[in-house]
Amino acid sequence: MVALGAAGSFASLPAHAAANSQVSVVHGIPAQPVDVYVNGKKTIPDFQPGKVAGPLSLAAGQYDIALTKPGEAIGQALLTVDDAEVPGGANISLVAHLGTDGKPTLTPFVNDTGKLAAGKARLIVRHTAAAPAVDVRAGGQPVFEDLTNPNEAKADVDAGTVAADVVLAGTDTRVLGPADLDLKEGTATIVYAIGSADDKTLDIAAQTVDGLHSAPGGVPGGNGGRADQGPSLPWYGLGGIGILLALFGLARLAVARR
Incomplete structure (x- = not known):
């Protein structure tokens, strides 16, 4: 499980927060357009490197996220995250980028609003x-x-x-x-x-x-x-x-x- 709040803190959020979270997606993997799937549904088609999409309004819960080459099936995904935990009432940026090893990875950040x-x-x-x-x-x-x-x-x-x-x-x-x-x-x-x-x-x-x-x-x-x-x-x-x-x-x- 990956918590989309991993790079930030939710200490300031009230325990009863139930509002949807605003989730933006940042494409930082060079030279590779992708389709972004959320829970098996193509949500951002033909997403170009260097672009920011969203924000998507997502209810609190767990989400499966997959990035594929445009037109390819989820089974051929370039990158997947299963059971990503989205809290309520947050503003989050999910960044697809290269890690220090040069390989694609997903990193969540909580935006200070x-x-x-x-x-x-x-x-x-x-x-x-x-x-x-x-x-x-x-x-x-x-x-x-x-x-x-x-x-x-x-x-x-x-x-x-x-x-x-x-x-x-x-x-x-x-x-x-x-x-x-x-x-x-x-x-x-x-x-x-x-x-x-x-x-x-x-x-x-x-x-x-x-x-x-x-x-x-x-x-x-x-x-x-x-x-x-x-x-x-x-x-x-x-x-x-x-x-x-x-x-x-x-x-x-x-x-x-x-």
């Missing part, structure tokens, strides 16, 4: 590529080190533009930077590194969750009483920003190698 204070944005970054680790630097010094598959990082940050550079882990080899990143207020931006470094197929897939603005009058309390600091974003301590830029750097490096 908590409300954001005015002027804030949420960044969630997921390393789901068969690719090396990276370090993130500010002022030439690493502030987030050795990021690896299949880990994620997140941060609620000031909406606006930031700049940084990234290097391959443990080296001074710059793969990107300085680069600007624009984060929109009231949204959660989820970025996935997908593909394979060895096969030169590294790429980026992105998913956005909007509508996360806080109700008027409740702005300071959601972030420990901190008021909006405007569009400027201090570098130090914001590892999620660096991860995103690092992943973009790896993708750019792969393109340069082609």
